[in-house]
Amino acid sequence: MLLAQLNGVAGRLIPRHFAVCLVRSAPAPRPRPLSSSGGSGMERGACWPSIKRKRSAEKKKREGAVKDLPAKDLGGDVKSKEAENFPSFEEPAPGGAASALLARRWEVWPDRGGGAGALDLSVMSYNILSQDLLRDNSYLYSHCPPETLDWSRRLPNLLAELRNYDADVLCLQEVQEDHFETQIKPALDAQGYECVYKKRTGEKADGCAVAFKTSRLSLLSSNPVEFFRPGDALLDRDNVGLVLLLRPKEGALTNSSGFLCVANTHLLYNPRRGDVKLAQLAVLLAEIGRLSRLPDGAANSVLLCGDFNSTPWSPLLTFLLAGRLKYRHLPISAVSGQEYGSRGQRLLENPIWSPTLGINQRCQYESTRDGDSSSTSVEGETAHLKAEDVAKQQKALKSWLLEHDLRLRSSYAPRLPPDGRPAVTTCHSRCAAMVDYILYTPLGPEERGLQLLGRLSLVGRPELERAGGLPNTRHSSDHVPLLARFRWHVGNRS
Numbered sequence: 001m002l003l004a005q006l007n008g009v010a011g012r013l014i015p016r017h018f019a020v021c022l023v024r025s026a027p028a029p030r031p032r033p034l035s036s037s038g039g040s041g042m043e044r045g046a047c048w049p050s051i052k053r054k055r056s057a058e059k060k061k062r063e064g065a066v067k068d069l070p071a072k073d074l075g076g077d078v079k080s081k082e083a084e085n086f087p088s089f090e091e092p093a094p095g096g097a098a099s100a101l102l103a104r105r106w107e108v109w110p111d112r113g114g115g116a117g118a119l120d121l122s123v124m125s126y127n128i129l130s131q132d133l134l135r136d137n138s139y140l141y142s143h144c145p146p147e148t149l150d151w152s153r154r155l156p157n158l159l160a161e162l163r164n165y166d167a168d169v170l171c172l173q174e175v176q177e178d179h180f181e182t183q184i185k186p187a188l189d190a191q192g193y194e195c196v197y198k199k200r201t202g203e204k205a206d207g208c209a210v211a212f213k214t215s216r217l218s219l220l221s222s223n224p225v226e227f228f229r230p231g232d233a234l235l236d237r238d239n240v241g242l243v244l245l246l247r248p249k250e251g252a253l254t255n256s257s258g259f260l261c262v263a264n265t266h267l268l269y270n271p272r273r274g275d276v277k278l279a280q281l282a283v284l285l286a287e288i289g290r291l292s293r294l295p296d297g298a299a300n301s302v303l304l305c306g307d308f309n310s311t312p313w314s315p316l317l318t319f320l321l322a323g324r325l326k327y328r329h330l331p332i333s334a335v336s337g338q339e340y341g342s343r344g345q346r347l348l349e350n351p352i353w354s355p356t357l358g359i360n361q362r363c364q365y366e367s368t369r370d371g372d373s374s375s376t377s378v379e380g381e382t383a384h385l386k387a388e389d390v391a392k393q394q395k396a397l398k399s400w401l402l403e404h405d406l407r408l409r410s411s412y413a414p415r416l417p418p419d420g421r422p423a424v425t426t427c428h429s430r431c432a433a434m435v436d437y438i439l440y441t442p443l444g445p446e447e448r449g450l451q452l453l454g455r456l457s458l459v460g461r462p463e464l465e466r467a468g469g470l471p472n473t474r475h476s477s478d479h480v481p482l483l484a485r486f487r488w489h490v491g492n493r494s
Contacts (some may be wrong), residue, residue, distance in 0.1 A: 274335020312414030
């Protein structure tokens, strides 16, 4: 009964007939400086000033007046006026479940046509919040009624969202291994998905999953990516990624020669370790670059999804979208844009990662003597470089420049119409920010790539305040799902 009710509610979020509208992003403002947090290296912690909860007069009388958290809990000095600009969660009213529903609409672009070599696909990226991490960081969810945090309540909500949005490609993060094997994967199998999963290295029980509709796509290869490198002081964290190569189902297109490279990851959270995040990203980009190249050297279509733990105006996102990053004098704690302040201004070094990783400043595996990419670079072994490769690497080091050549674009703008308020993809008691993304390679002159057709709108801070924050009775993660629809121009055989 619960699933049927949720099915009806979630189904209404996506109307069958879309109103056509053009969406333009507002100019990006300069980020407001915030004090730095302690950055202890925990997976999920405070990334913004603590959010005050509203309490009834009776509770105030019993517990005393509610005061701002002390500076030590925020990781630095925070002005009270600044803290007041962040959302406050009201105590949920009895029977007020309807108010917890986030209103989201489709934003659609005009259809410019496709052709025989095009296939329409919907893509979802969603951090579903591992139950183990929720329990280990329960202080982040003190605003939530206890029953909304129980897995027996959360699972039906999450499965209902996945079923009703019915995306062709799913990229999920924080998927707990036992829940995936016994509950999530069987449910997705029944919906016609094929699933691939990669658990984090180390002791954490969650990981990343990619699922795709077997009626639309078939698997060419699956490539797990481990960022942990034994003995490497920088790559010593247990985050992982997945890179899949997919092609259209036989018969879906005629004369198709292309494939789709789908990458999914969850980068390190720690706001003060931007060097680790850039090194993890370099490993993932190198693997995407290796797998997305056609025999003639041309690049195929790429989807890069995940929780990057970085804000839209951060140097890390700038690097992904611009393809280059000048990092000289860049503080490590400023890389992800999660915090700003005067403390802990340790700068990025040059090179950021060790040459023994076998990945150069262009985020590519170093060439071997015969000119092929070195698969052993994935293991962190030293590559044998050509003289010209050494010269390029030395030049790049002198310029303090990181580059990649994937030509990525974001499917979501960082600001919402009509007032330009910041878009939010994750919200709990200490964080309200956009950190989740669906990036793609747009249609190029070679008539190969992805054309954005539409997206499910994001929400801002006011909507989340009215819903009582995340998770709530309707939305069972501290993230909202991102959903975009593309026209994949596959390319034809010559």
